[in-house]
Amino acid sequence: MDGLIAGDKVQGRKWIYPLIRKGQYYKWRSAISYVYLLFFFTGPFIRINGQPLLLLNVVERHFVILGQVFWPQDIFLFVLASLVFVVCVVLFTIAFGRIFCGWICPQTIFMEMVFRKVEEWVEGDANKRKKRDAGPWTNEKRLKKIIKHLLFIIISFLIANTFLAYIIGSENLIKIITEPVTMHLVGFASICIFTTVFYLVYSQVRELVCTVICPYGRLQEVMLDKHTLVVAYNDVRGEPRGKLSKNNDNLLNPKGDCVDCGLCVSVCPTGIDIRKGTQMECINCTACIDVCDEVMDKIHKPRSLIGFYSENGIRTNEKFSFNSRMKAYSGVIIVMMGVLCYFIFSRGDMDMTIMRGAGMLYQEQPGGYISNIYNAEIINKSNNNKTITIRAEDPAIKIKYIQAPGIINKGSEVKAMFFIMMPASKIHQPKTAIRLQLISDKQVVQTVSTNFVGPIND
Numbered sequence: 001m002d003g004l005i006a007g008d009k010v011q012g013r014k015w016i017y018p019l020i021r022k023g024q025y026y027k028w029r030s031a032i033s034y035v036y037l038l039f040f041f042t043g044p045f046i047r048i049n050g051q052p053l054l055l056l057n058v059v060e061r062h063f064v065i066l067g068q069v070f071w072p073q074d075i076f077l078f079v080l081a082s083l084v085f086v087v088c089v090v091l092f093t094i095a096f097g098r099i100f101c102g103w104i105c106p107q108t109i110f111m112e113m114v115f116r117k118v119e120e121w122v123e124g125d126a127n128k129r130k131k132r133d134a135g136p137w138t139n140e141k142r143l144k145k146i147i148k149h150l151l152f153i154i155i156s157f158l159i160a161n162t163f164l165a166y167i168i169g170s171e172n173l174i175k176i177i178t179e180p181v182t183m184h185l186v187g188f189a190s191i192c193i194f195t196t197v198f199y200l201v202y203s204q205v206r207e208l209v210c211t212v213i214c215p216y217g218r219l220q221e222v223m224l225d226k227h228t229l230v231v232a233y234n235d236v237r238g239e240p241r242g243k244l245s246k247n248n249d250n251l252l253n254p255k256g257d258c259v260d261c262g263l264c265v266s267v268c269p270t271g272i273d274i275r276k277g278t279q280m281e282c283i284n285c286t287a288c289i290d291v292c293d294e295v296m297d298k299i300h301k302p303r304s305l306i307g308f309y310s311e312n313g314i315r316t317n318e319k320f321s322f323n324s325r326m327k328a329y330s331g332v333i334i335v336m337m338g339v340l341c342y343f344i345f346s347r348g349d350m351d352m353t354i355m356r357g358a359g360m361l362y363q364e365q366p367g368g369y370i371s372n373i374y375n376a377e378i379i380n381k382s383n384n385n386k387t388i389t390i391r392a393e394d395p396a397i398k399i400k401y402i403q404a405p406g407i408i409n410k411g412s413e414v415k416a417m418f419f420i421m422m423p424a425s426k427i428h429q430p431k432t433a434i435r436l437q438l439i440s441d442k443q444v445v446q447t448v449s450t451n452f453v454g455p456i457n458d
Helices: 024-045 072-096 099-103 106-123 126-134 139-168 170-178 185-205 208-213 216-223 287-298 311-316 324-346
Strands: 054-057 062-065 068-070 230-233 306-309 350-356 363-365 369-380 386-392 398-403 406-408 413-423 431-440 443-453
Touching: 024 054, 024 099, 024 106, 024 139, 024 170, 024 287, 054 139, 068 072, 072 099, 072 216, 072 324, 099 106, 099 216, 106 126, 106 139, 106 185, 106 208, 139 170, 139 185, 170 185, 185 208, 287 306, 306 311, 350 386, 350 431, 350 443, 369 386, 369 398, 369 443, 386 398, 386 413, 406 413, 413 431
Parallel strands: none
Antiparallel strands: 054 062, 062 068, 230 306, 350 369, 363 369, 369 413, 386 406, 386 431, 398 413, 431 443
16 A cells, blocks of 8 residues: 555655646536546436446346447447447547546546545645655554545445446346345455455556556557647747746846746646646646646736647647637547437347248249248347237238247347248239338337249239
8 A cells, every 4th residue: 555655656656646726627627527426326227218327248248328228239339339439539539639538537537536535635635645655654644544545445345336237237236235145256256356456546556547558648649730639838938937036037038937836747647747748648637727827827927828729729829719620520520429329229129131032932822822931030139028920011911930930038039930922913023022020019110121032923
């Protein structure tokens, strides 16, 4: 734990003690975080049409998104969603930089808005923590460390339970909690493992997730250009930096607006100096903007010495505008998300594929009927077992089963084989288009077209 700290080193690693400054951006980030945390902890228990809001059961290959149930048969939707996600990430990063990391990423939200606040509440602000960690072990220090880490473990335990609920469902999680441990050894072990992982991430690994482990920070380096909007230091305005002077030194040696206070470094959760330019470790959290604006207010200088800028904007002193480039990228993202949503919400609970028997000719049947043999594959994408049957839209056409579909279990598929028998008097061309209906609970859930082959009757 923190007992490994010597000065500001932890096992040879520089331990970061970021100050917290509650400026305007921090308040906006906090509001977004509260909404996110509310959604995260209530998501597994919210129901839409009897289905959870979100379920990602990888083990049973059962997924629910916004009440829509997905099974392995919907793999094309996941491929499409993955493609849309990658394109959106690339386009969003090119236009707006790494703002996702500082404002929406779960790692940042839990670290900065939950664990960091608990740490400050128990041990005090960054300066007090750093001084205490560098000092000897006292009873007060031990007590604060114990309280902090116990709270960290409790929070990690809550996160682990909620995270598991997104995988196995809230009903199964409640069973693990309420029933004897011996009945759910795997589930109990999973909670313990997740709790340990979350605790270590937020108590020890911390910013290394963003600067070392996460690949997104490295990828952004190849996606940014001089037009990308990022959190940046306006060096044209700020340099040469220097302390304020009460005499006439500023007249003899003109300085920029940066007073070299170093607070932008002190508040950075990844420990970088934003004045050195855009860096891989910057998560665009805007903490440096808030603290720099405070300093500018105190010395009566304009705000936004550090702000949202593009490299081109700093050089040309252009104010930010939602330019055509950003509009185009945003438009592509909206269109792709719209297409994905259309495919998701237009899909039915049942899916039937009809194929005429390959190489089979028509047959003449008693009573003036002509028959063709067909195969059907029916997939149940709902979360309930279904009793199904197939009938022709035209009541004059009969169906004679060789293998009836019967009951189809949730998330599974069945095959059917049958004859379609059409009165010869209705056949006027070599191929006649017919429509077959899939019936479930006395309702038509899907209609499929196919061709019927028969002799031509003049």
